[in-house]
Amino acid sequence: MLSVGVKENESQIKDIFNKYDFGNNIEIKEEKIDDRFFLTFHSKGGKEDFYSIISLFISEIIIEYYLKEIILRDVFMKCNNFSKDEKIEIVQIAYKNLCNENEFIKEKELIFKEVNDYISINDLLIVDGFVSFRLKSMDKIINEIIKKSIDEFSAVKEYREFINILQYFIDIQEPKIDLINVVILDDEYKLYDKENNLIDNDFFSDIISELSDDGINEDDIFISSIITIAPQRLIIHVNEENKDKEIVDILQSVFIDKVKFCKGCNLCNIKVPLNKEK
Known part of the structure; x- marks a missing residue:
């Protein structure tokens, strides 16, 4: 048995939940306790597949509702060399790449591994607490994502400036x-x-x-x-x-x-x- 508790909007979590095919070997119970929504999973089959699919599900919740929020906060608090509009664009690049299965693969694999390791020996995972106190690679992951997004933004900005210079020569x-x-x-x-x-x-x-x-x-x-x-x-x-x-x-x-x-x-x-x- 494994219980997963989230403090986010129940309907949003269910949107992610509904994308997964948990199969006939996993029984799922939903429950609301105070301000948290809980999903309790019971395995009727192999433990390896059970932990893998639940880890993927939890990883997506972390990326969608926690990673994005932290990226937004850190970009606006720490990236002081950029204007507000530039910060927004950097965040948008990060979000776009997070949704791309071919981007930030290593970072996503780190999250999956830590989640999988944790639920293999624990029967309860509170997602917000796990992200804040247990996800050891979080700072490294966030820094790497922001760095890559800034590099991509800088390349786009340089290209725009290059095009503007060429357009100026054409105009004059x-x-x-x-x-x-x-x-x-x-x-x-x-x-x-x-x-x-x-x-x-x-x-x-x-x-x-x-x-x-x-x-x-x-x-x-x-x-x-x-x-x-x-x-x-x-x-x-x-x-x-x-x-x-x-x-x-x-x-x-x-x-x-x-x-x-x-x-x-x-x-x-x-x-x-x-x-x-x-």
Whole structure:
């Protein structure tokens, strides 16, 4: 027998409870005592499966109603280098990742292990008391989740600032050309004018010569080249396999309503010969 007591809203706990298939080998009794809701589990089968499924259930309660609350509190109390809106975004990233079964796997496994170890030798677990006094890895788990969420937020923030800088350069420049076609072939990029003539790379020699080789890759030079031209319109010719490339996202974010995707044209028909060019 194992009794699990929670101080949270009964209906919310039942929402989690209803997601689990406890099987026919576990009898469950519900009871309300004072301000706590209790679920008492009786095993009619193997102990290993019994403890595993109950541990998963308790772990989800801890993550959903206790971990989230502590993350919110710690971010707002300890992350003083961020604005209120930034703190909210960090918390949202943490919540999103907690709901993703592929994120924070080690942290979730730690919670599961400690819960499983505890209920294997105890027949009563009060969740809020367990979290406050028994969950030894809690501080480490919280710190790791917040750190990863801050890192992810910082990367997003840097990307936004990068896009804003590129948009600024576009806004202050006079368009030098009406239209350019961007053809993306795997790891090779080509630019064509509106007449489908290849734009010679020498066109960009002035700006490229000013760029240091350190930290500048082909994507950087290609984007800089397009920014230098500052076209009024941009048509991107790319197959579905390459549509998720970072460079495509950047061009869409910078040029916004100036960008269109080609759905098939004569220029697209010469993609294979272009790929063989050396």
